Amino acid sequence: MTITERDIMGGLAKGLAVIETFAADRPRQSISDVAAASGLDRATARRCLLTLAHQGYAEWDGKFFTLTPRVLRLGTACLASMPMPAIVQPALDALSDRIGQSTSVSILDGAEIVYVARAAQRKVMSIALMPGSRLPAYCTSMGRVMLAALPEAEAQTRLEASPRPARTPFTLTEMDQVMAEIARVRAQGYSVIDQEVEMGLCSMAVPLMNARGQVIAALNLGRAAGPEPMADVATRLLPELQAVAAQLRGLLR
Amino acid sequence: MTITERDIMGGLAKGLAVIETFAADRPRQSISDVAAASGLDRATARRCLLTLAHQGYAEWDGKFFTLTPRVLRLGTACLASMPMPAIVQPALDALSDRIGQSTSVSILDGAEIVYVARAAQRKVMSIALMPGSRLPAYCTSMGRVMLAALPEAEAQTRLEASPRPARTPFTLTEMDQVMAEIARVRAQGYSVIDQEVEMGLCSMAVPLMNARGQVIAALNLGRAAGPEPMADVATRLLPELQAVAAQLRGLLR
DNA sequence: TATCTTTGTTGACATATCGCACAGGATTAC
DNA sequence: GTAATCCTGTGCGATATGTCAACAAAGATA
DSSP states (O other): OOOOOGOOOOOHHHHHHHHTTOOOOOOBBBBBHHHHHOOOOOOHHHHHHHHHHHHTEEEEEOOEEEEEHHHHHHHHHHHHOOOOOHHHHHHHHHHHHHTTSSEEEEETTTTTTEEEEESSSSSOOSSSSOTOEEEEEEHHHHHHHHHHHOOOHHHHHHHSSSOOSSSTTTOOHHHHHHHHHHHHHHHSSSSESSSSSSEEEEEEEEEEEOTTTTTTHHHHHEEESSSHHHHHHHHHHHHHHHHHHHHHHTTTO | OOOOGGGOOOOHHHHHHHTTTTOOSSSSOOOHHHHHTOOOOHHHHHHHHHHHHHHSSEOSSSSOOHHHHHHHHHHHHHHHHHHHHHHHHHHHHHHHHEEEEEEEEEEETTTEEEEEEEOOOSSSSSSSSOTTOOETTTTSHHHHHHTTTTTTTHHHHHHHHHOOOOTTOOOOOSSSHHHHHHHHHHHHEEEEEESSSTTTEEEEHHHHHHHHOOEEEEEEEEEEEOOOOHHHHHHHHHHHHHHHHHHHHHOOO
């Protein structure tokens, strides 16, 4: 069965688009703000917002709308239903203790990585990362590892569909550079990033596979850039990451 | 302006209800499952699910639907737009280091608390807590502190609207017991819980206020039940919690 | 002040959607 | 093998919703 035009509920699609217009930099929006951000008619945006308010997902002071914690229910049911966080967290904690670095597990959603679990040691990044946090895939070690597991054309399509700003002077932004690096990652089985996401931050990642060998997530460690070359750190800590990946392989589905 | 019947979009409300039926214990659902769980007609549930799939919020193998990580976007926009996690995290980390216990900050949503930030030291609880995680308010230290800040009738209404299972032999479940404890918490300004959420787990919480004195969140510490009576722990660590609460008071709005 | 924009709200009409009822297919019971 | 039971997909009429246009009120501009 294929999805036909008749089976789509416009109201639901529009309402979800309205929720997504509430980004971090625009937590309070008027009806017109939302209409402009979503491309909807003001009358339609108004009805979406009033519906959200009526259902408890938004609050309204007569002028501005704000989302309520209730919208977290929509997403966290997904995270909670994913066995992955619960399964990987103990292994992550143990690994983090052993090597003294922050470790994380993320999955790929389009051209972004989504953190599902994290064991933080020291604050190495300027922004707070937590389960549900997103970063672009093109410039992160976990993103490159997961992109490398896709068919090359698919990876390219995803990357082309989203912007690739130069977050630091070291960020690879050109498509052929990124694709070449992804090919290298695919060949060597892991990815090392040196200050492409943020100055002073290095990381390396390996893929996490399920029992059938499908890459379903990535595991990484992050550390502050220091005197020791990242390549040396990589060869020293790679076995640790790979050991955890192997241990988890039988547990994930 | 008041919300009239005409301004509500049924389709959006139904679709959100459909998303919420995907709980942790039912990550994969057929059309009929969702219809039964949401009370919707099967035809309507089907249209909602197909719409969610078409928009990328769900996946469909022809029989079962699963939510995709994309639904996390809906909720995390709210968490990210909330300045609270970023503001409280450093203070939380410092406090956690100083006292050697796990600390958390949560807000109240209906009769549930929602974690917004956490600094974990040791694993003291059987389930993994992370930002976005929910626990019932009636049996948690942070929940009682925030309920105590509401008008008594409001707190009672919220508690009566949701079940209060005896999670351990120590859990207060009767309305008058819980309300009496909340009154005590209101009078003394903090809450201590001894193994009411889970056996072996104790916690204490203080309210977090903004500059205007409104209670907007709660701060707690959790520790394993040990030989030292929880009352002694409380008097020893209460000043630490209160100091952080005072420090944060000027920073939150 | 007068004029021009922007915003929230309402009404009308074409169209999409709801919920019901039913058909076909799959699965189970016997 | 057949009946019974469930599930999914699909017309259909009644109703709800989206779009467009108009309008009043509030700011903004001059």
